[in-house]
Amino acid sequence: MSEPIKYRLESFFWRWAQRRSPRASAVTLRHRSIYVLPSKAGLGFFLAMLLLWLLGTNYQNNLILAVSFMLIALFLVAILHAFRNLAGLRVEGLPAEPGFVGERVELAVELTPARGCRADNLLLALAPELEVRADVAQGKRQLVHLPLRAEKRGWLRPPRLLIKSYYPLGITRVWSWVHLEARVLVYPKPLPASLISASGGGELGDEGQRLKAEDDFIGFSQYQPGASMAQVAWKLYARGAGLHLKQYGGAEQESLWLDFDAVQGDVEQRLSGLCFLALKWHRQGRDYGLKLPSGTLNPATGDEHLHRVLKALALYNLPETD
Structure with missing residues (x-):
């Protein structure tokens, strides 16, 4: 049986089967x-x-x-x-x-x-x-x-x-x-990536902020329920001083951003890199936002925010039908 005839017969059968179910x-x-x-x-x-x-x-x-x-x-x-x-x-x-x-x-x-x-x-x-x-x-x-x-x-x-x-x-x-x-x-498939300054003003760290010196650390404050575990001063806690939070000045106080324009590569490589960073920052308990050419998600944290970010990356430039 020739390929065109076989293809037409299979196509006819599946249309017939779909009508029945x-x-x-x-x-x-x-x-x-x-x-x-x-x-x-x-x-x-x-x-x-x-x-x-x-x-x-x-x-x-x-x-x-x-x-x-x-x-x-x-x-x-x-x-x-x-x-x-x-x-x-x-x-x-x-x-x-x-x-x-x-x-x-x-x-x-x-x-x-x-x-x-x-x-x-x-x-x-x-x-x-x-x-x-x-x-x-x-x-x-x-x-x-x-x-x-x-x-x-x-x-x-x-x-x-x-x-x-x-x-x-x-x-x-x-x-x-x-x-x-x-x-x-x-x-998107998570692939390791780093952010660069979209304005060409220098390299950014994994956190999406311009790299600072260690003197950005400004002290400790009392622990507040709901604070990020990455911000807890564990060394003080180990010495019996109780739970305290590390405080930073400068860029450490700024929100973190997953910026589409701050990742190198084609569209898929950029989305994969942003996916990797979103998962990393989520594990660290950080607040972060998302900037895509199609829109912006404000900084937040938690599982629900992570899902919104990953969903936006997954559906970028694709028709979303409910």
């Missing part, structure tokens, strides 16, 4: 979207049934015919149980944790069987080599985390999800394609 945040599997065929073992089983039937017919042997009819009945019952294993299964995509470019992110999926039923030996995969097995007990819900490669920043929409099973005897393959309305936010 449209994209949604939660999908319940019905007969329109469940497919059953013999597995490789099932083809051998079917061939054995056919040979026994031919032998029994040719030699008029009732015992062989009875065995062949029993195997045929077993095969039909296996088809029914295989279909029932997926019928009524509810698949819902849940909010996923963000990740970084080059890592494996995970799409959270919740499986709920039909009332009074269970779902056994399920195999779920967003890619053929990343299968996850799940068993859902009757009346229970099962949370499954499906790995997915993050190859570029921004919103990652997962491909169609394959749900299949060889239950109950391995001679049938039942499967369904599910198109979930879900997405995962992918941050």
Whole structure:
């Protein structure tokens, strides 16, 4: 079969399959979207049934015919149980944790069987080599985390999800394609970087401030709840003097800024460098802001601020659709 014809046939099939199971945040599997065929073992089983039937017919042997009819009945019952294993299964995509470019992110999926039923030996995969097995007990819900490669920043929409099973005897393959309305936010890959003065006035330190001499230190003050742990005078604390904060003058009092124009490289290299510095300053408990050509985030601290900064970096110059 030539490549253009093969491509058109595949394109037609997937359009047909998507119409039968449209994209949604939660999908319940019905007969329109469940497919059953013999597995490789099932083809051998079917061939054995056919040979026994031919032998029994040719030699008029009732015992062989009875065995062949029993195997045929077993095969039909296996088809029914295989279909029932997926019928009524509810698949819902849940909010996923963000990740970084080059890592494996995970799409959270919740499986709920039909009332009074269970779902056994399920195999779920967003890619053929990343299968996850799940068993859902009757009346229970099962949370499954499906790995997915993050190859570029921004919103990652997962491909169609394959749900299949060889239950109950391995001679049938039942499967369904599910198109979930879900997405995962992918941050830029953190790469070590340093800041330079955007105005050409000299080099900046990792903190985004002009480098100062050590005499910028001006003394100690009483510890205030919520202060940065990096500012605590641990040597004084070790000598039994209690918790004090180190105070600095000059640039140390200024806010820290992740400035897009103060990082060298192309757009992706700059975003990766700013991502690295944001993570570093967050670990140090520092207050920092973000300056991008598209907008500014005021200095703050905490996990929520870090997420806003990384989200702004991830979606820079990309369309953000909710």
